[in-house]
Amino acid sequence: xxxxxxxxxxxxxxxxxxxxxxxxxxxxxxxxxxxxxxxxxxxxxxxxxxxxxxxxxxxxxxxxxxxxxxxxxxxxxxxxxxxxxxxxxxxxxxxxxxxxxxxxxxxxxxxxxxxxxxxxxxxxxxxxxxxxxxxxxxxxxxxxxxxxxxxxxxxxxxxxxxxxxxxxxxxxxxxxxxxxxxxxxxxxxxxxxxxxxxxxxxxxxxxxxxxxxxxxxxxxxxxxxxxxxxxxxxxxxxxxxxxxxxxxxxxxxxxxxxxxxxxxxxxxxxxxxxxxxxx
Numbered sequence: 001x002x003x004x005x006x007x008x009x010x011x012x013x014x015x016x017x018x019x020x021x022x023x024x025x026x027x028x029x030x031x032x033x034x035x036x037x038x039x040x041x042x043x044x045x046x047x048x049x050x051x052x053x054x055x056x057x058x059x060x061x062x063x064x065x066x067x068x069x070x071x072x073x074x075x076x077x078x079x080x081x082x083x084x085x086x087x088x089x090x091x092x093x094x095x096x097x098x099x100x101x102x103x104x105x106x107x108x109x110x111x112x113x114x115x116x117x118x119x120x121x122x123x124x125x126x127x128x129x130x131x132x133x134x135x136x137x138x139x140x141x142x143x144x145x146x147x148x149x150x151x152x153x154x155x156x157x158x159x160x161x162x163x164x165x166x167x168x169x170x171x172x173x174x175x176x177x178x179x180x181x182x183x184x185x186x187x188x189x190x191x192x193x194x195x196x197x198x199x200x201x202x203x204x205x206x207x208x209x210x211x212x213x214x215x216x217x218x219x220x221x222x223x224x225x226x227x228x229x230x231x232x233x234x235x236x237x238x239x240x241x242x243x244x245x246x247x248x249x250x251x252x253x254x255x256x257x258x259x260x261x262x263x264x265x266x267x268x269x270x271x272x273x274x275x276x277x278x279x
Contacts, residue, residue, distance in 0.1 A: 027102030033061035045113035090185035127209030135215035
């Protein structure tokens, strides 16, 4: 496929002895299903990246709305489109992994976007020698406001598999993984397989790089938000497999206590507001 993305002069100045093909290929994978309302932002964001060696794969779950016609508008900037029914989000993500030929891979699913046009270039330029490269996400709330990720993102010195006992400390939209160590998603966990995937990738990595900038914007309300009880149960089983029963139980007890405190604080605030209005 002919080159169709703008060159980054900064990259060529940084690596003047490199030709285009010598930049590590990064596979960006977008998963979508009946996503006519939010897909175009993602397509526009990915295809406007200034990094010069991107393989772009779009995996569609046999959409019945206008999704495929929207994809067609960007066809010249997409390397492969696969549209067929699947067994859910993580099955579709596994299809993307099986088609990937890049040195690195990142998922930017429907509705998610890179932070800006330079994001991928900056990430790879900073961490191309490493296996597990990550940054910070921005969350789009349901009212459209932007907020920071609710987890503290560990730096590369403190990032370890056990960090995920606190939850999904790195979301997959802000994570680039060397393809050679990227596992398949475990379909036994239809809601929380992403945290299992991240732990496995981190365990398999020889080096980690934290780039302390925003990498993506993603909308709150994914599978784990909508199905919280199921997500919590799946995460418990994942943590038990990786870290043992005691650590999994302790970690989830802390999560439940934290959520209970948050709920009590919220209810107390609502109650005090009502009392102030009444009296």
